[in-house]
Amino acid sequence: MKIGVLVKQVAGSESPLRIDSEAKWVDESAVDFSINESDSYALEEALQIIERSGGDGEVVVVSMGPAGRTPKVIREALAKGGHRAIHIQEEAPYETDPFMIASIFAEALKDEQFDLILSGLQSDDLSSGQTGVILGELLGMSTATLVMGVEVQDGNLRAKRELESGWFQWVTLPFPACITIQSGLNQPRYPSLKGIMGAKKKEIKPVSKADLVDDLKPLQDYSNMYLFKAEKSTEMIEGSADEVVDKLADIFKNKIKAL
Amino acid sequence: MISQILFVGLLASGIVLFARRVKQIRTNILLGKDLDRTDHPVVRWKTMFKVALGQIKMVKRPVSGILHIIVYAGFIIVNIEMLEIVLDGILGTHRLFAPVGTLYSLLIGSFEVIALLVILACATFLVRRNVVRMKRFHSKEMTAWPKTDANIILVTEILLMSAFIFMNAADMLLQDIDPAHYASTGTFPISSVVQPLLLGFSENGLVLIERGLWWFHIVGVMAFLVYVTYSKHFHILLAFPNTYYSNLENRGKLPVMPAVLNEVKTMLDPNADPYADSGTGDEDDENFGANDVRDLTWKQLMDGYACTECGRCTSVCPVNMTGKVLSPRKILMDTRDRLEEVGKNIRSNNGEFVDDKKSLLYTYITEEELWGCTTCVACVEACPVLIDPLSTIIDLRRYLVLSEGKPHSQAAESLEKTMNTGNPWGYSQSERTKWATDAGLDLPLMSEKKEADVLYWVGCAGSYDPRNQQVSKAMIKILEAAEVDYAVLGTEESCTGDSARRLGEEYLFETMTLQNIETFKKYKFNKIVAPCPHCFHTIGNEYTDFEVNYKVQHHSQFIGELVDSGKLNLKKYYDNKVTYHDPCYLGRHNNEYDASRNIINGVLKNDKLIEMKQNRKNSFCCGAGGGNMWYDLEGGDRINYVRFQEAIDTGADVVATACSFCTFMMDDAMKVKGKEDTMQVLDIAEMVATAL
Numbered sequence: 026m027k028i029g030v031l032v033k034q035v036a037g038s039e040s041p042l043r044i045d046s047e048a049k050w051v052d053e054s055a056v057d058f059s060i061n062e063s064d065s066y067a068l069e070e071a072l073q074i075i076e077r078s079g080g081d082g083e084v085v086v087v088s089m090g091p092a093g094r095t096p097k098v099i100r101e102a103l104a105k106g107g108h109r110a111i112h113i114q115e116e117a118p119y120e121t122d123p124f125m126i127a128s129i130f131a132e133a134l135k136d137e138q139f140d141l142i143l144s145g146l147q148s149d150d151l152s153s154g155q156t157g158v159i160l161g162e163l164l165g166m167s168t169a170t171l172v173m174g175v176e177v178q179d180g181n182l183r184a185k186r187e188l189e190s191g192w193f194q195w196v197t198l199p200f201p202a203c204i205t206i207q208s209g210l211n212q213p214r215y216p217s218l219k220g221i222m223g224a225k226k227k228e229i230k231p232v233s234k235a236d237l238v239d240d241l242k243p244l245q246d247y248s249n250m251y252l253f254k255a256e257k258s259t260e261m262i263e264g265s266a267d268e269v270v271d272k273l274a275d276i277f278k279n280k281i282k283a284l
Numbered sequence: 285m286i287s288q289i290l291f292v293g294l295l296a297s298g299i300v301l302f303a304r305r306v307k308q309i310r311t312n313i314l315l316g317k318d319l320d321r322t323d324h325p326v327v328r329w330k331t332m333f334k335v336a337l338g339q340i341k342m343v344k345r346p347v348s349g350i351l352h353i354i355v356y357a358g359f360i361i362v363n364i365e366m367l368e369i370v371l372d373g374i375l376g377t378h379r380l381f382a383p384v385g386t387l388y389s390l391l392i393g394s395f396e397v398i399a400l401l402v403i404l405a406c407a408t409f410l411v412r413r414n415v416v417r418m419k420r421f422h423s424k425e426m427t428a429w430p431k432t433d434a435n436i437i438l439v440t441e442i443l444l445m446s447a448f449i450f451m452n453a454a455d456m457l458l459q460d461i462d463p464a465h466y467a468s469t470g471t472f473p474i475s476s477v478v479q480p481l482l483l484g485f486s487e488n489g490l491v492l493i494e495r496g497l498w499w500f501h502i503v504g505v506m507a508f509l510v511y512v513t514y515s516k517h518f519h520i521l522l523a524f525p526n527t528y529y530s531n532l533e534n535r536g537k538l539p540v541m542p543a544v545l546n547e548v549k550t551m552l553d554p555n556a557d558p559y560a561d562s563g564t565g566d567e568d569d570e571n572f573g574a575n576d577v578r579d580l581t582w583k584q585l586m587d588g589y590a591c592t593e594c595g596r597c598t599s600v601c602p603v604n605m606t607g608k609v610l611s612p613r614k615i616l617m618d619t620r621d622r623l624e625e626v627g628k629n630i631r632s633n634n635g636e637f638v639d640d641k642k643s644l645l646y647t648y649i650t651e652e653e654l655w656g657c658t659t660c661v662a663c664v665e666a667c668p669v670l671i672d673p674l675s676t677i678i679d680l681r682r683y684l685v686l687s688e689g690k691p692h693s694q695a696a697e698s699l700e701k702t703m704n705t706g707n708p709w710g711y712s713q714s715e716r717t718k719w720a721t722d723a724g725l726d727l728p729l730m731s732e733k734k735e736a737d738v739l740y741w742v743g744c745a746g747s748y749d750p751r752n753q754q755v756s757k758a759m760i761k762i763l764e765a766a767e768v769d770y771a772v773l774g775t776e777e778s779c780t781g782d783s784a785r786r787l788g789e790e791y792l793f794e795t796m797t798l799q800n801i802e803t804f805k806k807y808k809f810n811k812i813v814a815p816c817p818h819c820f821h822t823i824g825n826e827y828t829d830f831e832v833n834y835k836v837q838h839h840s841q842f843i844g845e846l847v848d849s850g851k852l853n854l855k856k857y858y859d860n861k862v863t864y865h866d867p868c869y870l871g872r873h874n875n876e877y878d879a880s881r882n883i884i885n886g887v888l889k890n891d892k893l894i895e896m897k898q899n900r901k902n903s904f905c906c907g908a909g910g911g912n913m914w915y916d917l918e919g920g921d922r923i924n925y926v927r928f929q930e931a932i933d934t935g936a937d938v939v940a941t942a943c944s945f946c947t948f949m950m951d952d953a954m955k956v957k958g959k960e961d962t963m964q965v966l967d968i969a970e971m972v973a974t975a976l
Contacts, residue, residue: 037704037705037710037712038710039705039709039710039711039712040712040714041712041714041715054714055712055714056712057704057705057706057712057713057714058704059700059704105689212693214689215685215689215690215691215696215699215700216689217685217686217687217688217689217690218544218547218572218685218686218687218790218791219570219571219572219686219687219689220689221547221551221791222547222570
């Protein structure tokens, strides 16, 4: 089986987040980067699928990010057991639109003919949770999200999806399939030194993002990025029922802008 | 004549069997990896004389120590008499040396007294093992063979010594009956007492007894000689080389792995192309750390044979004492047993080892045992023949982590955090000085000053752990009060790699080390002061293997100097009852027991500090060392709770300590024990800062 795993390098959960001067992204100078949490579970699951099938197959690590820092996560994934990697190089400002990101991945991976693509459920920085599904659609693969367990059965993929309130759903997908993985379904391995040394001779193929997006335009963009400010205010609305309704409607329309 | 031939045959076969077996053991030991332990011969000879011959470590437990010396010295001295037996046997004479006269009587007479003492000591040992059933002789590794082995040896010694006494008794009676054949020896003190037991026998009967016991003695000694080499009792010989070749360096200082260092250097090379294929191609064949006995050094293998299973190590192991699976003695016994198995395998396969699907790790020693160790070195301190169980434990851990990528699952998280953020808590490096800015402190930074007398090493705990941040603030107050020219590294400081190294993650440790050394090299300072004994030990004793040598002081030593030189005036402030918990990495690792005690006594109004039952060299670990800070052990009691109970039992209301981990662990235990309102855990720096 040939498996692609999307991994993203994101700001570590304890990093102090400051907005950069253009209010478009976080100031990266104070950030400690690490692998996106659910991606590390996706990688582990891919490695285990191959191991369960007797070691037959290939795990290709795919990541998009700047040339300066991204190879660190890629090497880490290769040290854990990935066979080779594709690095889509992009420099800031980074792509933030999930459709664009998925389209770029689709273009980069279209010739790979993966049987299975795994990605984390969402990235810890943008948290859109869409890239994996859109990529699957673009590549004509069957898709499932929020996967907590996988098994290969009769040439199909059976995936256990997490629903609300402790409920799960088993779905059967034909290959090729593209699924997004929920954190916690396995225990991600620690890279051994043997793995780290072995990773040095594994191929990382650099691909330039610019070569993959000719006439694509993002469907959405960040106009402004700001830190959430917690505010509390209370306004007592008094009067007759009609007056209260009018005032409430006015507040929703003009103040909260929810209507 | 026949008896002479028989005798020589017996003697020769005993010696041949003994020599063959010794050679076998030597071959087995040399299956281990190379290690140079030939330096400082004078120190080594001295150590051997003191520890192996002088048995200074044995008498740390006086009862068994003194009894042991009696058996040991007695056995050797009485066997001087073997010289006469051997000559008599070969020449067909009887009591060849008897004509010497009074001196002979005196010698044999004193041998008898010693023999009696040996009998009494061995009997006491038997009682301790089988009647009183002392705990350390009855753990799970001490069943079946090891237990029988010990009893066989003790009974044999008693029999041999008794044979010697009764032989003399019979001989003395025969001297009266047949003075022509039995030369007069005068009266021996012990055999003359047992003589009445033999009065009923005829001359022939007495001759039979005398000859019988003579033969029994020599056959017994020869059998014993051979038996010893298959037994734990072989320590009587191996104690000597084992102490001679013992580790002369700081206890608990771990060796650098050159292959790992190469790897780290390549990784840190700023000019390296991240996309380049820099593999050499032979990575798959290389193993790091030890999976089986042949991955250990010859010294670690010798340790296995030198162990006499006395269990002093296990009886002081905090992990074992709190009911978990680790037993340092078992590590040694397993090493020896597996080595015997591997040696046999090689001998029966024409010098080639044939894979038997077994290994020291997994088949003999489990991961759970290995992760138990807190590296407190109580076992190393306790061993009477300077065996180092810790070094074997670490090499097995190194294999688990470096070769298999299998650190303890909870520890893996802290290791990854250390790798990514420079501290095991995983907080951002950019917030390393937040504790100070939040407190309104303006820390002098090395990056601004470039030069300072003292580089104050805050440490990860002091930077990120809320409890230890209080200690950091206290230290700043002290440094300011004493007008010390100091600076901190701020965001340039990162973990020393202590936990990583003890966990077997040598790659991460050496990465942190080289990065920190690069930082040190940017600035000028006279010494480093660290409030955590782990940082103090790592930078002071282990960074020295990386071509640097800094003067490093623990804050207790540094504060002590400030007080002594009058730069710091302490008030007698506390009227509490204070007890002091010795941190392992300050005490047993670095022999610093007094600095903290002096400081504490300097700020106490009345009483001297109260000692806990286990203190100084015998201190009981807090449970956090060796990376145990970052994961929980299954089963048994929590080490810190047990230790804190000991503190409660002293009646103290302040538990003072001098280590980031100890402070954290004692504080935690205090809360769990519900003593928050009545007791306090304080670092010595906090006590000093209050007493300024």
